[in-house]
Amino acid sequence: MIQIKVCASSANLGPGFDTLGVGLSLYNIFKVEQSNQLWIEGCPPEFNNENNLFYIGYQTVCKALNVPDKCHVIFDCHIPISRGLGSSANLISAGALAANYLHGSILSKDEIFRICVDIEGHPDNIAPCIYGGLTTAFNERNVQALSLDISPNFYFTAIIPDYKTDTKECRKALPAEVPLRDAVYNISHTVALTYALKVGDRELLRDACHDLLHQPYRKNLIKDYDIIADTCFKNQACAFMISGSGPTCMVISNFSNFSEAIQDEIKGAYRIIDLSVDYKGYEITELS
């Protein structure tokens, strides 16, 4: 039996829509072994079947390797579902990585990445699970991911509401066409954002993190978005953005304990967690 620990991720980072993602120190942990039948422990009964995303990742890699595809897995999950913290990408990546490891680690990270993106469709959530840290993805010939530098001065704080958003519903909130000048705005801001994250420049980060392509359309799906943003900026947040397609909001600050500053000021049912960047993405341990 092995244990695989895979990180959460925040995608659509600021203007880097469908492009930038970052691995964060919140984890799902899975104990996995090959088995003659599918057996999933530790998850709600409705997910204990062949449509479980972990199992889909697992069996897709098994099919690619032409090996038996059943497994016994014990879930110990801490990433909330449908909150914009990459739990789907996490499950798929975990299954795929586990299957590859249990069958001789034949596939490369790049191959596993492409398999997972084919299943999940969000390279900016998959890439941090496979490569760790700050990643950028793009699609040319095939989907590719690159690891970018990120300053250790930046910390992330997730503000997680008690309601879910439907990713498909969030997609629908977006227009099919956008002004060319908004596209240029996001291109230029995304390059500036990668620069600010690399060098650790908080003023630049704040300027660069503005976005015109998704957050203006989606923020109405998130209760009290502007009020929460104001509270965070008043408490020296460098940047505030929707994580993935929400409803979690993500703060970037210079404080590892930023949650303490806002905990009492943000009213309502939120879980506020301080996170740091996860640089590894995943970790596999052999269990005795």
Place this chain on the structure above:
Amino acid sequence: MIQIKVCASSANLGPGFDTLGVGLSLYNIFKVEQSNQLWIEGCPPEFNNENNLFYIGYQTVCKALNVPDKCHVIFDCHIPISRGLGSSANLISAGALAANYLHGSILSKDEIFRICVDIEGHPDNIAPCIYGGLTTAFNERNVQALSLDISPNFYFTAIIPDYKTDTKECRKALPAEVPLRDAVYNISHTVALTYALKVGDRELLRDACHDLLHQPYRKNLIKDYDIIADTCFKNQACAFMISGSGPTCMVISNFSNFSEAIQDEIKGAYRIIDLSVDYKGYEITELS
């Protein structure tokens, strides 16, 4: 009297529309001194007046400094006009930099940059003249430029036709709105392009240099665009793109003498020049 030498630039680098620009080793050189009357030597008579872009740059800085704004300048220009190599940005920057130097270098580079962008409107052409090398620009609160790393393995080759394009006409060729997925394509490719340029990865550069926001609309304004591109790729170009809004096409390759490979294959009236990255932007010398 001083001499100021300012570089040419290639803007709209691949997918980095209105964002990425690079300074190149082709120069306009100006000898400048304060004078009681405007006197421009070495340029066609129709440009010898107050509408000369050098003079507009010069007098805008003089007004900002509240000092007399006339000058005597001798042009020695090598950057072709209206070809997409940043000659307008060059003239404005040269005038602004000269005025600042002759009046005590009071303004910072960032201040001169903003003044020039106010006049010219193309930060991706102005930034390489002021800061040198590979630059990215974005507009938040005010226009800002950042210097990016570029590998010494890459060389540029300009293919300059004998006809001009009108920048305003080229703007009109662009749609007001673009598909959101094309915007995402360019965001993700631009980040990958800055990565490829930094690390010197030719395969990645080739993949990342694709663009959906301006070149598909403008390439029809450039004669034989596809034929010339094919010739360049056949001869191991890493990337091929429109420089600025054209009609010059720019090749990025690993060869400092790439022009020799294509000189005989490209038919028609083209000037083909091998260029390297200019890392300084401008240089001022006191003349005795």
